Amino acid sequence: SNWKKLTDRFQNLGVTVTTKDSGKYKIKFLLGTDAIRGDQHTVGSILFPHNIGLSCSKNEAHFENMGFWTKMALRKSGFNFAFSPTVAV
Numbered sequence: 412s413n414w415k416k417l418t419d420r421f422q423n424l425g426v427t428v429t430t431k432d433s434g435k436y437k438i439k440f441l442l443g444t445d446a447i448r449g450d451q452h453t454v455g456s457i458l459f460p461h462n463i464g465l466s467c468s469k470n471e472a473h474f475e476n477m478g479f480w481t482k483m484a485l486r487k488s489g490f491n492f493a494f495s496p497t498v499a500v
Contacts, residue, residue: 414452418442418489443492449477450484450493457484 425439444450449458457480459465465473478495485493 414488414490422489439491441492442490443494444485444488444490445495446481446485446490446493447495449481450488450490452488452490453484456480456487 421440421442425437427435427437429435444452448461450456451458459477459481462474462477465477481493481495485491
């Protein structure tokens with residue numbers, strides 16, 4: 412809940428830019444976090460094995476599930492950008 416309170420403070424902040432045609436656009440901040448193995452900010456969220464370990468299973472659904480549950484946890488903690496996925500060779 413502390414992460415959510417902190418990220419909520421930044422949700423309405425941003426920079427307003429004016430274009431040559433007098434259009435005004437608000438650019439919001441990207442609130443990024445390292446979520447390569449899941450979201451470590453939310454108590455009770457799932458932490459996944461390293462992606463090279465997941466690839467050994469040869470099951471693409473594992474990666475889709477990992478992305479889905481990481482997305483859900485990030486939304487809960489208030490982040491809108493994740494440094495993920497990575498390619499481990």
